[in-house]
Amino acid sequence: xxxxDLFGRKRRMQPAEKEEDDTAKTGxxxxxxxxxxxxxxxxLFVAKLLGVRGETAELHQYSEIEIEEDDGPIHxxxxxxxxxxxxxxxxxxxxxxxxxxxxxxxxxxxxxxxNDRSFFRLTxxxxxxxxxxxxxxxxxxxxxxxxxxxxxACVGSxxxxxxxxxxxxKVRLLEDRxxxxxxxxxxxxxxKDGAGYEYGCRFLELTEEDQEKITQNIFEAQRKKRAKx
Numbered sequence: 001x002x003x004x005d006l007f008g009r010k011r012r013m014q015p016a017e018k019e020e021d022d023t024a025k026t027g028x029x030x031x032x033x034x035x036x037x038x039x040x041x042x043x044l045f046v047a048k049l050l051g052v053r054g055e056t057a058e059l060h061q062y063s064e065i066e067i068e069e070d071d072g073p074i075h076x077x078x079x080x081x082x083x084x085x086x087x088x089x090x091x092x093x094x095x096x097x098x099x100x101x102x103x104x105x106x107x108x109x110x111x112x113x114x115n116d117r118s119f120f121r122l123t124x125x126x127x128x129x130x131x132x133x134x135x136x137x138x139x140x141x142x143x144x145x146x147x148x149x150x151x152x153a154c155v156g157s158x159x160x161x162x163x164x165x166x167x168x169x170k171v172r173l174l175e176d177r178x179x180x181x182x183x184x185x186x187x188x189x190x191x192k193d194g195a196g197y198e199y200g201c202r203f204l205e206l207t208e209e210d211q212e213k214i215t216q217n218i219f220e221a222q223r224k225k226r227a228k229x
Contacts, residue, residue, distance in 0.1 A: 026108050027052045029089055033150060033215055034059070034080035036095070036103075046219045047103065049080065049091075055108045057093070061101035062216055077111075081151060087113050121149040122218045122225075128171035130157060130184075137161050145171045150215050152202040153184065161186050161199060169201070173217040174224075180214060182206070 030052040036044045036059060047059035059078070078091040093108040124145050131140040137159055144156040153169065161167070165186045172179040188200030206214075 026054065026057070026091070026110060029080065029091070029110075030057070032080040032089065033062075033211070034078045034089075034091070035219075037077050037079070039075060039077065043219075043222065044076065046215055049078065049105075052108070055093075055106060057105040057108050058098075059095060059103040059105055061103065062212065062219065073106075078105075078108075081149075089113050121147055122173075122221055123147045124173075124221075126171050126173070128155070128169060130155060130159075130161075130167040130169055132161070132165060132167040135162070135165065137165065137167070143169075145169070146198065148173070148214075148218060150203075150211055150218065152187075152200065153182070155184075155199045155201060156192075156196060157199065158196045160197060161189070163187070163189065166204070173221055177217060180217065182210075182214070 029049055032049045033046065034049050035046050038044060046062045048062070049057055050060055051058045073094045073096045075094050076092070078093060080089050080091070081087070089110065090112040091108060092111050093105040095103040095105050098104050124147060126145040128143050128145045129140050130143045132138050141157060141159045143159075146154040146156050148154075148171075155169065163186055167184055169182045169184045170179050183204045183206075184201035185204055186199050186201055190198040190200075192198065203214075
């Protein structure tokens with residue numbers, strides 16, 4: 001039985017509910033990274049949304065998950081994060097496989113645009129280091145990576161940093177892959193009741209290749225985590 005048999009073939013789409021202030025056009029989201037899920041919540045793959053023209057587009061798959069390419073269309077949710085608007089974008093559409101990990105999208109609609117920052121956010125508790133290059137916190141310090149997304153991370157530390165401080169975060173997201181290094185800036189500080197701090201950080205100066213590697217590592221870590229549950 002193919003994957004599309006498990007989740008059902010194309011069904012009649014209902015008009016997506018839109019928030020009153022949602023005036024977004026689908027074309028504004030071309031180039032956006034997105035996770036593609038079935039309507040029962042199963043994560044299929046991670047992709048880049050490209051070639052958006054009205055209700056049609058392409059999804060260029062990042063992840064290595066094998067999906068049957070000989071079945072019919074499937075109705076999916078496509079969730080991404082728009083860097084310009086700094087908002088999560090929820091789309092719906094019907095996808096059909098094409099060669100070389102490309103998926104054709106039809107009936108593409110915007111379901112919702114909101115402030116959800118959980119785009120590809122992976123909850124973790126990984127040992128990491130933060131290296132600041134100036135100020136009282138200069139030097140390499142141990143820390144914990146508490147969660148990570150393609151746009152930023154939450155870091156736990158016993159050491160005090162200030163708003164807008166910058167440091168180099170190094171962490172190994174997967175045991176069988178090299179450590180990742182991200183230049184971060186502190187945007188939010190939470191002082192813990194016991195001891196230490198939690199820092200909400202955004203990534204700075206990431207190249208397209210860096211962003212793709214982080215996305216792939218997060219996706220693979222999510223897949224392995226779900227497989228254990």
